[in-house]
Amino acid sequence: MKNNFLKIAGLSIALGMMVVSCNKDDSSTTPTNQATSVVSDSQTANDQSESAYQLADDATFMPFGGRNLRETGETLDKGDGHIPMLGGGWDKLWKGKDGNCATVTKTVANSIITIVYDFTAVAGGVCGDKAVGGKMTITIPIKPDALFSGTMVRTVTYDNLKRDSLTLNGSHTITTTVVSGKATASEKLATMTILNSNTGKIITYTSNRSRKIDDKGTADRGDDESSVTGSTTGKSSDGTTFSTNITKALLTKNLCSDSKGFPVSGTEEITTAAGVKTVVDYGNGTCDLKYTETTNGVTVEKTRTKGKGKK
Template sequence: MKTNFFKIVTLSIALGIAVVSCDKNDTNVTSSNQAANVVSDNQTVNEQSESAYQLADDATFLPFGGRNFRETGETLDKGGNGHFPMLGLGWDKPWKGKDGNCATVTKTVTNNVISIVYDFTAVAGGVCGDKEVGGKMTITMPVKPDSTFSGTLVRTVTYDNLKRDSLTVNGTHTITTTVVNGKATASEKLATITVLNSNTNKTITYTSSRIRSIDNKGTSDRSDDESSVTGSTTGKSSDGTSFSSNITKALVSKNTCSKGFPVSGTEEIITAAGVKTIVDYGDGTCDLKYTETTDGVTVEKERKRGKGGKGSK
């Protein structure tokens, strides 16, 4: 399992990943560069949501993709009963991972509410390894009941100038998880998230509402999970273009292959100028290919990632 610190790195990469969209036939492209940039930035929003959710889930061990409230659960795989009495968590001290000296991690409990703070502000020189770091990330949640629980649980993740390399993130991600008979569905609100890239001095700003469900394939291991997400987003892309997007067919991501990028599903994205683009992520094949249709013209593209998951334009 990846460490929490690595998850933070992955989240930051996803938040600001630059993209090369490779057109297979450039002469057929009729959508403006502005619309194409909106599509790219909207994909960054989607990837950020996936990474943010998995980070919160790993850090908190709460249900729905975590280690409890699954059909098989720990009762079969680990010999336990799915109940972590120590502050509702599966560990006595928050994980720091192999790069633990980079962040000060604290965990407190007040009135049955747990707060976990990852603080990078005191990192010497603002550099961890070869990466710039800074700011804080705070996760709050209720003390978790045992695995027989049915009801609603709320987790809140706050980014306070959280910095990784050239990216600085601010905003709040609220995850409301409803558990019924061991099955969980999450409604999510990412409120006024900003992602500033200091290299370009450009910012993506957005608010997104989503409904997420998980197919855990009947195992307690997340590696084979598939997520299905619906919802909508409004915001401004990195070039200042206002846009809205609406998921018209659930976006499905597979942990076995797509790293948060949809393998199927469709979105309708509209710029402030009224340019409408339909993005289709395909039939479930594990690749980074998709199509954009604007003004009746369809272009096949591919989301490109360079070394370490980063891309370049």
């Protein structure tokens, strides 16, 4: 089993990336600059989506939740890939890398495990060198039986969850359908807001996504790949509306350690309120943070910049 526990750290990485997106200078509001701003904000939404999914997946994978729902066969050497009975040790006090300052509670009711990370009582609102606050709640199912087919729902909910200068609100609902051992997830991110307290800027969005997992025929999640399609609508940090449509599935690879959660291939079309369309192409599958933006026939090569302390 991959030694990758439920990580608030994963969310911190995404939030680090978001700091860059939310700190843009919008003194110039030309259509081209607006398109660039919207692309960055749309990528911020993607970053958060990937982090929230990873949180829920990690929670389901660990002993207190059982094995995660992945696309597997029935002959893997470490299990059949479905959530087993509630494992021993699920209720042990475990806080994750960046949860050491939080009050963590885990409860079970009606076959649902609820895990709450509460930062509201952290002294001075600082954990290590990071400002913290608010709460994050994760719900996951205990078990179906080993041959389960049907749907299961997992959620990640943010209640003024603060990391450095950014505060998140909203919910990410993951509905996973399993048929003959094959899992497909539909994801809804509802009324998401990301507030930057340094600038006062807010990104708001709603997203509908569909995700397929390729486990590469192994029980180790380290080689898993996710293929995501769907759309996003919202308001960018410059105050204008935007929409994003994935036109070729965005592929992410767990093997890409320095760019984990960032697409290595796929395309999306992002449209600003002014009707300017930008096609973002994430490449040919290479593990990097590079991509291209094509607007009005002009293509620019770019590299996604992560926050301080992140590659």
